[in-house]
Amino acid sequence: MTVADLCDETATRTFINPGVLADTTYSVYNTATVLTWTDASEITTDAPAYCGTWVYEVYKLLFSPLDSDVFTVNLGAKTLSIQTSDQTKENTYTVQVIATHGIYTDQAITKTFVVTVADLCDESAIRSFVNPGSLVDTTYNVYETETVLSWTDLTEVSSTQPDSLCGVWTYQLTQTDLSPLDASVFTVDLTAKTLTI
Numbered sequence: 001m002t003v004a005d006l007c008d009e010t011a012t013r014t015f016i017n018p019g020v021l022a023d024t025t026y027s028v029y030n031t032a033t034v035l036t037w038t039d040a041s042e043i044t045t046d047a048p049a050y051c052g053t054w055v056y057e058v059y060k061l062l063f064s065p066l067d068s069d070v071f072t073v074n075l076g077a078k079t080l081s082i083q084t085s086d087q088t089k090e091n092t093y094t095v096q097v098i099a100t101h102g103i104y105t106d107q108a109i110t111k112t113f114v115v116t117v118a119d120l121c122d123e124s125a126i127r128s129f130v131n132p133g134s135l136v137d138t139t140y141n142v143y144e145t146e147t148v149l150s151w152t153d154l155t156e157v158s159s160t161q162p163d164s165l166c167g168v169w170t171y172q173l174t175q176t177d178l179s180p181l182d183a184s185v186f187t188v189d190l191t192a193k194t195l196t197i
Helices: none
Strands: 013-015 024-027 033-036 040-042 054-060 071-074 079-082 091-101 104-118 127-129 148-150 154-156 187-189 194-196
Touching (some): 013 104, 024 033
Antiparallel strands (some): 071 079, 091 104, 187 194
């Protein structure tokens, strides 16, 4: 008679749905991206139900803890959530999900993937005035009635991040050398977005 432990090192373990734990890009300011995995599985043993429960751990590479300002782990629900509004967290993170089965902790399986946190509102975006037509070279003759130049909000023209997530536009009107405009000549209303001469 042969007594065998079908849960021992001859068993092959794998994640049932490893595709969910794949390289992912998350954009700062967006709602959370949630990665959900299912239980790992025995694929070459006849008795997975007897081998114990699966236990999971989630780390950065080399078993260092994940940044809690970016990542939220719920081991019971088997989820990894990625969300931040902090543009300084823009980085590439290598994440490991480690699964062990019952007492067979020396036979852990690991899924490693990369999470890229990108700030799509950063300097790589190209910004442009929506209606630059009224902000053109203008000649004003002394004693004439006032001339009013106006503009509308700018827009992102090459970013996939919506304007609403990148913050409020702010404006400053100066001379080309960045010195202030002459207040006896120019009246600026940043709320109305007008320049009156």
